[in-house]
Amino acid sequence: MNFKRWMTAGRSGLGKDAAVLALPLALIFALGPVLTGNQSILMELAVFIILADALNIIYGFTGYLPFGFGVFFRTGAYGTAIMISHYNLPVGAALTVGCAASLLLSLVFTPLLRLSGPYFAIASLAAFEVVYLVVGNTALTSLTGGPYGLSFIQAYSPDTDYAVTAIAAVFSAIIVLLISRSLYRTALKAIKEDRFAVELTGVNSLLYRDYAWFLSAPLLIASITTSSLLLPVNMTNGMSLPFERRCFSSSMPSISGIW
Amino acid sequence: MSLFADVLITSLLYAAFFSLMALGLNLMFGVMRIVNLAHGEFIMMGSYAAIFLYSSYGLNPLVSLLVIIPLFSAVGIPLYFLLVPRLQRSDDPEMNSFILFFGLSFLMEGIAVQVFGNTPETLPFSSFRPLRMSLSGITLPFAWVVVALVSALFVLLSYLLLYRTTFGLQTRALMINRDEAVANGVNVNYISAVIFSMSIMLAAVAGAFSSLISLPTTPDVGSAFTLISFAVIIIGALGNPAATAAGGVVFAFAYGYSDLYLPQWADVVPFILLVLIILARPQGLLGRASREF
Numbered sequence: 397m398n399f400k401r402w403m404t405a406g407r408s409g410l411g412k413d414a415a416v417l418a419l420p421l422a423l424i425f426a427l428g429p430v431l432t433g434n435q436s437i438l439m440e441l442a443v444f445i446i447l448a449d450a451l452n453i454i455y456g457f458t459g460y461l462p463f464g465f466g467v468f469f470r471t472g473a474y475g476t477a478i479m480i481s482h483y484n485l486p487v488g489a490a491l492t493v494g495c496a497a498s499l500l501l502s503l504v505f506t507p508l509l510r511l512s513g514p515y516f517a518i519a520s521l522a523a524f525e526v527v528y529l530v531v532g533n534t535a536l537t538s539l540t541g542g543p544y545g546l547s548f549i550q551a552y553s554p555d556t557d558y559a560v561t562a563i564a565a566v567f568s569a570i571i572v573l574l575i576s577r578s579l580y581r582t583a584l585k586a587i588k589e590d591r592f593a594v595e596l597t598g599v600n601s602l603l604y605r606d607y608a609w610f611l612s613a614p615l616l617i618a619s620i621t622t623s624s625l626l627l628p629v630n631m632t633n634g635m636s637l638p639f640e641r642r643c644f645s646s647s648m649p650s651i652s653g654i655w
Numbered sequence: 656m657s658l659f660a661d662v663l664i665t666s667l668l669y670a671a672f673f674s675l676m677a678l679g680l681n682l683m684f685g686v687m688r689i690v691n692l693a694h695g696e697f698i699m700m701g702s703y704a705a706i707f708l709y710s711s712y713g714l715n716p717l718v719s720l721l722v723i724i725p726l727f728s729a730v731g732i733p734l735y736f737l738l739v740p741r742l743q744r745s746d747d748p749e750m751n752s753f754i755l756f757f758g759l760s761f762l763m764e765g766i767a768v769q770v771f772g773n774t775p776e777t778l779p780f781s782s783f784r785p786l787r788m789s790l791s792g793i794t795l796p797f798a799w800v801v802v803a804l805v806s807a808l809f810v811l812l813s814y815l816l817l818y819r820t821t822f823g824l825q826t827r828a829l830m831i832n833r834d835e836a837v838a839n840g841v842n843v844n845y846i847s848a849v850i851f852s853m854s855i856m857l858a859a860v861a862g863a864f865s866s867l868i869s870l871p872t873t874p875d876v877g878s879a880f881t882l883i884s885f886a887v888i889i890i891g892a893l894g895n896p897a898a899t900a901a902g903g904v905v906f907a908f909a910y911g912y913s914d915l916y917l918p919q920w921a922d923v924v925p926f927i928l929l930v931l932i933i934l935a936r937p938q939g940l941l942g943r944a945s946r947e948f
Binding site for chain 2: 459461463507508510511513514515517518519521522523525526529530533534535
């Protein structure tokens with residue numbers, strides 16, 4: 397797959413569109429706390445923008461609906477929390493480890509992409525439920541805090557956290573714009589409509605879906621910069637179906653596979 | 656009697672209950688290709704209905720079925736005409752049904768919180784007498800045996816409806832090939848509406864007994880029931896109601912014996928089994944291979 401060609405074709409007007417997209421977002425995040433005096437709502441907005449963008453890549457472009465995708469979100473958070481709580485790593489290094497943990501999980505679940513439609517949705521839900529049950533198990537209380545989770549409020553820095561999340565939100569929006577204007581997106585659309593016809597032309601549809609899967613995971617990871625530092629990391633606010641529902645209800649209106 | 660045999664018998668009882676719990680979901684998918692993510696919430700509502708009837712009127716759960724069955728059947732028909740025809744006209748009814756019923760499950764859980772509160776509720780074992788009975792040398796709550804027998808009865812009745820009646824023949828025709836069934840004069844709307852209503856009714860019947868044999872009833876218990884139901888139908892065969900019983904048996908035994916030998920990981924083992932089965936054999940243990948996986 398020629399990434400350079402795929403990502404650079406159809407670039408006409410891309411700069412202008414990116415500016416039209418990024419500037420208002422940046423202004424909202426920059427001026428919002430000053431004008432409204434409420435940073436936490438804007439932080440939550442930023443997190444859900446990132447979540448929606450991540451879901452847009454994996455569902456909007458490929459048609460793969462990963463119920464339970466919040467587990468990537470919280471795997472990164474747990475990875476970060478464990479590094480800070482148990483190994484006293486600085487926040488930046490801990491977040492890197494958290495990112496790596498989430499990416500590793502996405503690699504482990506790659507075989508699920510062989511499935512499609514409701515089979516993928518149900519299999520992903522079951523697979524993520526396994527992670528949820530393992531992490532929250534009382535046998536792992538010493539590592540993950542079991543059902544009670546971990547808290548590392550000592551690493552919380554509101555302004556830094558907000559700035560990083562806002563930048564990540566703008567960045568994720570631009571990434572999705574870039575993908576939506578690329579040939580890669582055209583390929584994903586073709587696979588979504590009829591993957592068997594696409595495979596007959598010699599295209600490895602599974603590989604292209606894998607790329608979307610690995611692309612969405614880092615975006616989910618980016619959103620952990622807030623919630624992992626703001627809230628106690630436990631099952632009930634990250635790895636559970638009720639949290640999944642919040643993510644979907646906030647993300648669904650923006651998911652269309654187009655920009 | 657040995658623990659192994661104890662678990663064998665209790666797993667059989669659970670298998671019957673899980674089969675009933677998942678049967679409606681499989682029927683709905685088989686006929687309409689709709690994935691009802693609010694299935695667990697209907698089970699939850701059935702449970703609350705039974706608890707309400709018991710606490711307010713002293714009705715035994717078996718007797719309360721006389722109210723629950725017509726009530727939830729009646730709810731199903733207008734709900735079908737409200738949701739399903741529009742869904743079937745969409746570009747991707749299967750995937751859109753995920754999202755639609757996902758939202759419905761939110762709504763139902765919210766209503767349950769407002770009406771019933773968050774306190775866990777259960778039916779007491781004393782709603783059935785005697786409290787305990789002996790079965791092959793094992794002492795079990797009598798309620799469990801009643802639940803298993805009622806579940807098996809409903810599964811059998813559903814089987815007879817599907818395989819021994821004209822309605823069932825038409826339903827199976829729709830499951831096998833929708834277009835050909837329509838071309839042969841099968842009334843799709845009528846069959847679909849009845850099956851939708853029946854699916855909700857079966858969920859509510861399972862719910863009426865769920866607090867006796869499974870989890871205490873809370874507004875958010877529906878998601879657990881939905882997951883278990885999905886696991887059962889995927890293991891058996893998605894779209895094949897007859898295979899639901901097989902899925903129920905496998906899931907119940909996986910849970911029962913992992914609870915015996917790996918008690919701390921008992922909740923995890925059935926879902927690991929589900930993931931392995933769906934990867935190795937996505938059509939389920941009794942399903943036919945298809946390229947649509």
